[in-house]
Amino acid sequence: MEHVRVNFLREEKIDAPVLVEGLPGIGHVGKLVADHLIDELGAEKIAEIYSLHFPPQVIVDEQGITHLVNNEIYRCEKDGKAILFLVGDFQSNSAEGHYILTERYLDIAEDLGVQRIYALGGYGVGHLVESPRVICSVNMEHLRPEVEAAGGSFENAETGGAIVGASGLLLGLGEMRGIEGICLMGETSGYIVDPKSADGLLAVLSRLIGIDVDPTSLQQRAEAMEQIIAKIQETEEARGREELSYIG
Amino acid sequence: MEHVRVNFLREEKIDAPVLVEGLPGIGHVGKLVADHLIDELGAEKIAEIYSLHFPPQVIVDEQGITHLVNNEIYRCEKDGKAILFLVGDFQSNSAEGHYILTERYLDIAEDLGVQRIYALGGYGVGHLVESPRVICSVNMEHLRPEVEAAGGSFENAETGGAIVGASGLLLGLGEMRGIEGICLMGETSGYIVDPKSADGLLAVLSRLIGIDVDPTSLQQRAEAMEQIIAKIQETEEARGREELSYIG
Amino acid sequence: MEHVRVNFLREEKIDAPVLVEGLPGIGHVGKLVADHLIDELGAEKIAEIYSLHFPPQVIVDEQGITHLVNNEIYRCEKDGKAILFLVGDFQSNSAEGHYILTERYLDIAEDLGVQRIYALGGYGVGHLVESPRVICSVNMEHLRPEVEAAGGSFENAETGGAIVGASGLLLGLGEMRGIEGICLMGETSGYIVDPKSADGLLAVLSRLIGIDVDPTSLQQRAEAMEQIIAKIQETEEARGREELSYIG
Amino acid sequence: MEHVRVNFLREEKIDAPVLVEGLPGIGHVGKLVADHLIDELGAEKIAEIYSLHFPPQVIVDEQGITHLVNNEIYRCEKDGKAILFLVGDFQSNSAEGHYILTERYLDIAEDLGVQRIYALGGYGVGHLVESPRVICSVNMEHLRPEVEAAGGSFENAETGGAIVGASGLLLGLGEMRGIEGICLMGETSGYIVDPKSADGLLAVLSRLIGIDVDPTSLQQRAEAMEQIIAKIQETEEARGREELSYIG
Numbered sequence: 006m007e008h009v010r011v012n013f014l015r016e017e018k019i020d021a022p023v024l025v026e027g028l029p030g031i032g033h034v035g036k037l038v039a040d041h042l043i044d045e046l047g048a049e050k051i052a053e054i055y056s057l058h059f060p061p062q063v064i065v066d067e068q069g070i071t072h073l074v075n076n077e078i079y080r081c082e083k084d085g086k087a088i089l090f091l092v093g094d095f096q097s098n099s100a101e102g103h104y105i106l107t108e109r110y111l112d113i114a115e116d117l118g119v120q121r122i123y124a125l126g127g128y129g130v131g132h133l134v135e136s137p138r139v140i141c142s143v144n145m146e147h148l149r150p151e152v153e154a155a156g157g158s159f160e161n162a163e164t165g166g167a168i169v170g171a172s173g174l175l176l177g178l179g180e181m182r183g184i185e186g187i188c189l190m191g192e193t194s195g196y197i198v199d200p201k202s203a204d205g206l207l208a209v210l211s212r213l214i215g216i217d218v219d220p221t222s223l224q225q226r227a228e229a230m231e232q233i234i235a236k237i238q239e240t241e242e243a244r245g246r247e248e249l250s251y252i253g
Numbered sequence: 254m255e256h257v258r259v260n261f262l263r264e265e266k267i268d269a270p271v272l273v274e275g276l277p278g279i280g281h282v283g284k285l286v287a288d289h290l291i292d293e294l295g296a297e298k299i300a301e302i303y304s305l306h307f308p309p310q311v312i313v314d315e316q317g318i319t320h321l322v323n324n325e326i327y328r329c330e331k332d333g334k335a336i337l338f339l340v341g342d343f344q345s346n347s348a349e350g351h352y353i354l355t356e357r358y359l360d361i362a363e364d365l366g367v368q369r370i371y372a373l374g375g376y377g378v379g380h381l382v383e384s385p386r387v388i389c390s391v392n393m394e395h396l397r398p399e400v401e402a403a404g405g406s407f408e409n410a411e412t413g414g415a416i417v418g419a420s421g422l423l424l425g426l427g428e429m430r431g432i433e434g435i436c437l438m439g440e441t442s443g444y445i446v447d448p449k450s451a452d453g454l455l456a457v458l459s460r461l462i463g464i465d466v467d468p469t470s471l472q473q474r475a476e477a478m479e480q481i482i483a484k485i486q487e488t489e490e491a492r493g494r495e496e497l498s499y500i501g
Numbered sequence: 502m503e504h505v506r507v508n509f510l511r512e513e514k515i516d517a518p519v520l521v522e523g524l525p526g527i528g529h530v531g532k533l534v535a536d537h538l539i540d541e542l543g544a545e546k547i548a549e550i551y552s553l554h555f556p557p558q559v560i561v562d563e564q565g566i567t568h569l570v571n572n573e574i575y576r577c578e579k580d581g582k583a584i585l586f587l588v589g590d591f592q593s594n595s596a597e598g599h600y601i602l603t604e605r606y607l608d609i610a611e612d613l614g615v616q617r618i619y620a621l622g623g624y625g626v627g628h629l630v631e632s633p634r635v636i637c638s639v640n641m642e643h644l645r646p647e648v649e650a651a652g653g654s655f656e657n658a659e660t661g662g663a664i665v666g667a668s669g670l671l672l673g674l675g676e677m678r679g680i681e682g683i684c685l686m687g688e689t690s691g692y693i694v695d696p697k698s699a700d701g702l703l704a705v706l707s708r709l710i711g712i713d714v715d716p717t718s719l720q721q722r723a724e725a726m727e728q729i730i731a732k733i734q735e736t737e738e739a740r741g742r743e744e745l746s747y748i749g
Numbered sequence: 750m751e752h753v754r755v756n757f758l759r760e761e762k763i764d765a766p767v768l769v770e771g772l773p774g775i776g777h778v779g780k781l782v783a784d785h786l787i788d789e790l791g792a793e794k795i796a797e798i799y800s801l802h803f804p805p806q807v808i809v810d811e812q813g814i815t816h817l818v819n820n821e822i823y824r825c826e827k828d829g830k831a832i833l834f835l836v837g838d839f840q841s842n843s844a845e846g847h848y849i850l851t852e853r854y855l856d857i858a859e860d861l862g863v864q865r866i867y868a869l870g871g872y873g874v875g876h877l878v879e880s881p882r883v884i885c886s887v888n889m890e891h892l893r894p895e896v897e898a899a900g901g902s903f904e905n906a907e908t909g910g911a912i913v914g915a916s917g918l919l920l921g922l923g924e925m926r927g928i929e930g931i932c933l934m935g936e937t938s939g940y941i942v943d944p945k946s947a948d949g950l951l952a953v954l955s956r957l958i959g960i961d962v963d964p965t966s967l968q969q970r971a972e973a974m975e976q977i978i979a980k981i982q983e984t985e986e987a988r989g990r991e992e993l994s995y996i997g
Contacts, residue, residue, distance in 0.1 A: 006356040061351030062417040063425040065390045069397060069407040071416065071436070073425030098348045100842045103805030108750045142809045149813060159813035168815065169806040177807040177817030178750075188815070254604040254674075309599030310665040311673040313638045317645060317655035319664065319684070321673030346596045502852040557847030558913040559921040561886045565893060565903040567912065567932070569921030594844045 008102075009056045009109040019051045019080055020118040021087035023214060026110075027125045028076065028096055028171050032193035033230060035125030035172070037203040038210065039092045041226055045218050048081035048090055052113070058102030059095045078113065083216050089117060096170050107174035111182060121185040123210060124172035127202060128161075129195030137192035137202040139209045142168060144176040144186035152187055155212035187213070198234065200227035256350075257304040257357040267299045267328055268366040269335035271462060274358075275373045276324065276344055276419050280441035281478060283373030283420070285451040286458065287340045289474055293466050296329035296338055300361070306350030307343045326361065331464050337365060344418050355422035359430060369433040371458060372420035375450060376409075377443030385440035385450040387457045390416060392424040392434035400435055403460035435461070446482065448475035504598075505552040505605040515547045515576055516614040517583035519710060522606075523621045524572065524592055524667050528689035529726060531621030531668070533699040534706065535588045537722055541714050544577035544586055548609070554598030555591045574609065579712050585613060592666050603670035607678060617681040619706060620668035623698060624657075625691030633688035633698040635705045638664060640672040640682035648683055651708035683709070694730065696723035752846075753800040753853040763795045763824055764862040765831035767958060770854075771869045772820065772840055772915050776937035777974060779869030779916070781947040782954065783836045785970055789962050792825035792834055796857070802846030803839045822857065827960050833861060840914050851918035855926055865929040867954060868916035871946060872905075873939030881936035881946040883953045886912060888920040888930035896931055899956035931957070942978065944971035 013019070027039020042048070054076045063071035076093030091110060097103040114122065128140040141157035143149055149159065167173065168188055176186035189209055191202035200223045211218050261267070275287020290296070302324045311319035324341030339358060345351040362370065376388040389405035391397055397407065415421065416436055424434035437457055439450035448471045459466050509515070523535020538544070550572045559567035572589030587606060593599040610618065624636045637653035639645055645655065663669065664684055672682035685705055687698035696719045707714050757763070771783020786792070798820045807815035820837030835854060841847040858866065872884040885901035887893055893903065911917065912932055920930035933953055935946035944967045955962050 006352050057349045057352035060415075060417070061345075061348050061355075061422055062415045063390075063392075063421040065414050065416065068394065069390050070394055071390050071392045071421065071424045071428070071434070073422070073428070074415075097805075100805050101801045104750050104801035107805075142807075142813050142815050144807075144815045146812065146814055166809050167804075167806045167818075168809065169804070173807040173815065174805055174817070176815045180815070180817070186815070254600050305597045305600035308663075308665070309593075309596050309603075309670055310663045311638075311640075311669040313662050313664065316642065317638050318642055319638050319640045319669065319672045319676070319682070321670070321676070322663075502848050553845045553848035556911075556913070557841075557844050557851075557918055558911045559886075559888075559917040561910050561912065564890065565886050566890055567886050567888045567917065567920045567924070567930070569918070569924070570911075 006057055008058065008105050009054060011109070011113060012053045012055070013051060014053070015051055021080060021089045022118060022120045023086070023123070024089040024091060024114050024119045024121070025123045025125065025210070026091040026172060026175055028092065029094060030170065030172065031127030031129040031195045032191070032197065032199040032202060034127035034191040034193050034199055034202045034206060036092065037198060037200065037223065037227055037230060038125050038207050039090055041203070041207065041220075041223055042218060043079050043081070043090050043092065045222075046081040046083050046088070048079035048088070050077055051080045052078040054078070054093070054109070056097075056102070056106055058097040058099060058106055060098060064094075086214065086216060088214065089114070089119065103170055103174055104178075107171055107178055110171070110175065111178055111184065114184065115182060119184060121187070122175050122179055123213065124175050124186065124188040125206060125210070126168070126172045126188065126190045127193040127195065127199065128190035130192055131195060133194050134192045134202070137199075137205050139205050140190045140192060142176065142188045144180040148185055148187055152213065156209045157189060198227045198230045200224045203227065254305055256306065256353050257302060259357070259361060260301045260303070261299060262301070263299055269328060269337045270366060270368045271334070271371070272337040272339060272362050272367045272369070273371045273373065273458070274339040274420060274423055276340065277342060278418065278420065279375030279377040279443050280439070280445065280447040280450060282375035282439040282441050282447055282450045282454060284340065285446060285448065285471065285475055285478060286373050286455050287338055289451070289455065289471055290466060291327050291329070291338055291340065294329040294331050294336070294464075296327035296336070298325055299328045300326040302326070302341070302357070304345075304350070304354055306345040306347060306354055308346060312342075334462065334464060336462065337362070337367065351418055351422055352426075355419055355426055358419070358423065359426055359432065362427075362432065363430060367432060369435070370423050370427055371461065372423050372434065372436040373454060373458070374416075374420045374436065374438045375441040375443065375447065376438035378440055379443060381442050382440045382450070385447075385453050387454050388438045388440060390424065390436040392428040396433055396435055400461065404457045405437060446475045446478045448472045451475065502553055504554065504601050505550060507605070507609060508549045508551070509547060510549070511547055517576060517585045518614060518616045519582070519619070520585040520587060520610050520615045520617070521619045521621065521706070522587040522668060522671055524588065525590060526666065526668065527623030527625040527691050528687070528693065528695040528698060530623035530687040530689050530695055530698045530702060532588065533694060533696065533719065533723055533726060534621050534703050535586050537699070537703065537716075537719055538714060539575050539577070539586050539588065541718075542577040542579050542584070542712075544575035544584070546573055547576045548574040550574070550589070550605070552593075552598070552602055554593040554595060554602055556594060560590075582710065582712060584710065585610070585615065599666055599670055600674075603667055603674055606667070606671065607674055607680065610675075610680065611678060615680060617683070618671050618675055619709065620671050620682060620684040621702060621706070622664070622668045622684065622686045623689040623691065623695065624686035626688055627691060629690050630688045630698070633695075633701050635701050636686045636688060638672065638684040640676040644681055644683055648709065652705045653685060694723045694726045696720045699723065750801055752802065752849050753798060755853070755857060756797045756799070757795060758797070759795050765824060765833045766862060766864045767830070767867070768833040768835060768858050768863045768865070769867045769869065769954070770835040770916060770919055772836065773838060774914065774916065775871030775873040775939045776935070776941065776943040776946060778871035778935040778937050778943055778946045778950060780836065781942060781944065781967065781971055781974060782869050782951050783834055785947070785951065785964075785967055786962060787823050787825070787834050787836065790825040790827050790832070790960075792823035792832070794821055795824045796822040798822070798837070798853070800841075800846070800850055802841040802843060802850055804842060808838075830958065830960060832958065833858070833863065847914055847918055848922075851915055851922055854915070854919065855922055855928065858928065859926060863928060865931070866919050866923055867957065868919050868930065868932040869950060869954070870912070870916045870932065870934045871937040871939065871943065872934035874936055875939060877938050878936045878946070881943075881949050883950050884934045884936060886920065886932040888924040892929055892931055896957065900953045901933060942971045942974045944968045947971065
């Protein structure tokens with residue numbers, strides 16, 4: 006099996022200049038915003054990504070049908086603007102896998118003409134935040150004024166820090182390919198699926214992309230996501246884990 | 254060394270449309286049923302599978318003869334029906350290894366004309382179950398009515414969940430190759446080798462395959478398996494582990 | 502860097518029908534016997550084995566000179582019998598590495614005409630043993646009578662069990678190449694470098710190979726080995742470990 | 750992605766007979782000395798090294814600009830002597846990665862004509878040291894008198910011990926390529942960034958290379974480094990870690 010397998014569901018008219026990444030992370034802020042956008046904009050799934058760097062398992066849906074774990078690429082056109090989305094429920098199992106998967110994400114982005122990537126995430130602060138800011142990083146200096154004009158904050162930059170996983174590597178490895186990268190992280194406690202943080206993030210992102218998106222269902226979507234997560238945790242506790250034990 | 258090595262003991266007349274997988278898992282339910290079927294149906298070993306993704310060790314048998322750890326494929330014909338079995342004492346050591354091994358299992362299945370896979374396992378609930386159900390998942394929607402008609406339950410599907418390891422990947426990766434996959438999991442506490450759960454699982458599987466198998470020795474087989482497991486644990490505690498230490 | 506690198510120090514007249522393996526393990530019994538034999542028989546080093554599956558470090562000797570961690574092959578001729586030794590201070594870091602390294606050990610063995618391998622080790626019982634037996638396993642059934650005649654015991658075979666690491670895989674993977682494999686494990690507490698256990702092991706091995714070796718310095722050698730191990734542990738505690746930390 | 754990627758910023762006149770390695774380690778002693786030398790000697794960055802064996806992350810600088818984690822090679826000429834520096838904030842994530850990265854460091858060194866490597870580090874003793882010695886190891890015996898003449902100590906050699914990570918492998922793998930290797934380790938508690946230990950190390954290294962370097966800003970530099978490390982730890986505690994979790 007190759008390290009990463011990409012199945013395109015449709016081959017034509019799928020290019021776009023912009024890719025929005027919303028893979029799982031702190032407070033599920035990035036995922037919440039990306040899933041919301043896909044729904045509100047009526048984006049269409051154009052590709053599925055499978056990898057041996059994802060957990061070795063299938064997900065069982067409500068009909069009892071199994072689905073091999075994967076990430077997905079969606080695409081929409083809104084106000085004449087084409088946007089791609091990289092979403093899903095998984096990050097790599099291993100450090101090396103993060104590099105291998107992100108290089109492949111970038112191969113796809115390059116093939117589809119992407120010139121800018123927005124990596125969405127949460128910025129965990131460990132306590133509830135009254136007015137969550139959107140903490141930003143960019144992979145090229147000239148991007149900063151535009152991000153600030155859209156309401157993004159660089160106030161925390163002075164403390165240094167790191168961005169781990171796909172979001173970080175999309176900016177770092179993207180820079181080497183000349184792809185602009187902007188990481189938007191909504192401040193969040195990190196303990197709950199955080200619709201307030203997502204709301205702020207969505208506002209900054211909408212301004213940057215130049216589209217108009219209704220945020221009203223974010224609250225509801227966050228509650229649904231919380232329930233799914235709670236259910237999964239319950240199930241996992243109840244069932245234990247398919248132990249990889251053996252007898253001699 | 255290649256990642257997986259398959260030694261066929263016989264090359265002709267070994268194809269079959271059905272493969273039953275019973276590798277180790279929760280409550281050893283799947284393994285118990287598969288081993289029972291092999292014995293009752295007089296199945297013959299047709300292949301041995303070795304891999305560097307298995308633990309790096311040999312098993313010592315009662316004669317003091319060593320056997321490199323492996324999984325095995327058996328085959329039988331019963332009532333004009335040819336059935337393959339994938340059994341053994343090992344799952345992969347690593348997440349990547351699960352993918353690599355399962356792809357190879359599927360290569361073998363495809364080569365032998367397999368059109369449907371039954372993946373057997375336990376469904377751990379953490380407490381004793383009076384009347385264990387057989388919880389089911391399928392990799393194609395059209396399979397569900399047939400499984401329900403045979404007594405399989407999809408009641409737990411609504412809680413979502415995941416199937417980890419070879420059972421899950423046989424369905425997930427099998428679907429990509431167009432091979433039907435049905436996962437049958439006997440409810441079990443997860444603490445013992447569970448003949449009651451196995452009995453229910455055997456009944457559903459027999460109906461699905463259309464064969465008749467005597468379950469009376471399941472109880473006895475479960476007790477024997479418990480003893481082997483207990484002995485191994487004892488030995489391991491006594492001997493410690495071949496520690497991979499070194500001196501300078 | 503290739504996975505394993507073998508540097509031969511001399512290319513001619515280095516074949517031999519017998520290989521004795523004494524890599525680190527429980528109670529350092531196997532290592533103690535192999536090192537003793539090399540010394541008593543005046544064996545000569547013929548090859549060094551390096552691998553990225555060994556720990557990433559150099560050993561500093563008493564002169565302050567560094568030596569990249571490696572295993573070694575020695576050779577001697579005694580009473581017209583040529584014997585190879587596989588010794589050193591390391592086993593693989595990882596499960597896969599055990600398979601990769603052992604396949605390479607067997608490549609070397611095959612190239613040098615080895616027809617039989619003696620894998621030496623300890624059999625940890627967790628308590629002091631008054632009269633340590635030599636517990637044996639073989640990879641082909643016909644070898645058992647010869648081993649029993651030399652004083653080896655198969656009494657523990659009935660309890661099953663496993664042999665982990667290079668010793669086990671030399672027998673398991675060796676069998677596939679038609680190389681006879683005999684594993685001799687001296688009963689030992691597992692807590693100390695055990696000269697009494699080594700003495701019994703040496704006796705059985707000498708009878709099997711058909712050579713005569715003076716065991717009198719085993720006691721002394723074990724004490725020296727204990728001191729080296731104690732010193733290393735002291736040093737390690739004092740120095741801490743070269744932590745793989747980083748700053749941002 | 751290849752395992753290691755080296756981007757040269759300039760291709761000509763970058764060779765040098767000497768390489769000084771100061772990657773992170775105990776007490777940051779080696780890093781402190783190497784960074785100090787680069788600053789004092791006005792060394793110029795000539796190459797960046799990226800690898801999937803580094804952590805999968807970007808570092809955010811004070812302007813909010815991301816930088817893919819990497820190590821770097823600097824070069825200076827002082828008193829007619831050309832010197833290369835291998836510095837950065839990372840060691841490999843994995844044991845195998847240490848071998849793979851170090852082989853690549855040595856490829857670069859060989860290409861640039863390096864004949865001798867100084868590997869700098871700390872020698873952790875777990876308590877404060879009044880007059881820290883510079884503990885030394887060499888990869889070829891003939892180097893020892895020269896190191897002793899420069900004030901390096903071999904007193905601890907008798908206790909054996911190991912040098913782990915890039916420093917150790919540069920000596921061990923370097924020896925195989927005929928490159929001289931000298932490891933200089935400043936005694937240090939291991940608990941703080943230690944300017945006193947660095948001062949002693951700098952003195953020995955300066956004598957060995959035959960250059961004159963002002964040590965006065967070492968104290969200040971150590972304090973700045975402490976602050977950066979503290980800030981990062983604070984940030985990490987506050988933000989938590991970009992958890993690689995997922996939902997189903």
